[in-house]
Amino acid sequence: MQSSLQINNLKLFRQNELLLSVNEQINGGEILTIMGPSGSGKSSLLNWLTGSLPQGFHAKGEVLLNNNNITNTAAHLRHVGVLYQDALLFSHLSVAGNISFAMPAGNKKQRLEKIDDALEQFGLSGFANRHPDNLSGGQQARVALLRVLLSEPKAILLDEPFSKLDVQLREDTRQLVFEQIRYHQLPALMVTHDHSDAEAAGGKIITLTRPAAKAEIKQIRE
Numbered sequence: 612m613q614s615s616l617q618i619n620n621l622k623l624f625r626q627n628e629l630l631l632s633v634n635e636q637i638n639g640g641e642i643l644t645i646m647g648p649s650g651s652g653k654s655s656l657l658n659w660l661t662g663s664l665p666q667g668f669h670a671k672g673e674v675l676l677n678n679n680n681i682t683n684t685a686a687h688l689r690h691v692g693v694l695y696q697d698a699l700l701f702s703h704l705s706v707a708g709n710i711s712f713a714m715p716a717g718n719k720k721q722r723l724e725k726i727d728d729a730l731e732q733f734g735l736s737g738f739a740n741r742h743p744d745n746l747s748g749g750q751q752a753r754v755a756l757l758r759v760l761l762s763e764p765k766a767i768l769l770d771e772p773f774s775k776l777d778v779q780l781r782e783d784t785r786q787l788v789f790e791q792i793r794y795h796q797l798p799a800l801m802v803t804h805d806h807s808d809a810e811a812a813g814g815k816i817i818t819l820t821r822p823a824a825k826a827e828i829k830q831i832r833e
């Protein structure tokens with residue numbers, strides 16, 4: 612069965628004001644890119660998908676992951692992995708500890724073997740016992756990606772994941788992330804301000820608008 616993430620007739624409201632409408636299906640290995648100005652609701656959309664919409668927001672519509680309706684499923688049971696702008700690694704844990712923390716429970720020895728194999732595949736052989744403070748930005752980004760992948764997500768959300776990396780590192784990391792999404796056939800949704808990220812993703816691009824911004828500008832001019 613092909614994996615998919617379906618956002619069915621979503622209408623997201625903030626204080627009863629319509630913030631955005633989205634109706635999209637993302638198939639395994641595809642990356643849907645969301646762009647739009649600050650305040651247009653990109654983070655709110657991600658929050659809704661992870662099941663952590665803050666107070667003051669409400670939504671109509673459904674989200675289906677591999678045809679299962681997860682609209683009301685608790686955040687920790689959704690199997691939706693998120694890759695953020697910052698690697699967000701725990702500084703007191705080793706690389707292995709950071710990755711293992713997010714993995715499904717199981718035999719410890721097997722988990723460590725899996726981590727070692729994955730580190731080797733990502734050019735991080737011998738890094739299992741290092742702490743994040745002793746890694747470069749690119750190495751931290753790769754550990755963060757490994758942590759998401761080894762948590763065995765069924766879909767992946769990317770929240771400006773390359774914006775803190777310099778140009779060369781950005782391209783390398785982006786390529787690695789997109790390759791992994793295709794390899795694992797995960798449906799992915801990426802929020803970015805960067806047009807080269809959007810182009811490299813090779814999928815559909817949605818640009819959210821911010822109607823409230825126009826109203827605010829009009830008010831200032833009048």
Ligand SMILES: Nc1ncnc2c1ncn2[C@@H]1O[C@H](COP(=O)(O)OP(=O)(O)OP(=O)(O)O)[C@@H](O)[C@H]1O
Binds near residue numbers: 652
């Ligand atoms: N926790 C919150 N409580 C109340 N309003 C919020 C909260 N978070 C965001 N907002 C408001 O909701 C709207 C959408 O914000 P959101 O952060 O989703 O936009 P964004 O497109 O992600 O912006 P940016 O590109 O700046 O991150 C904005 O008007 C914002 O001020």
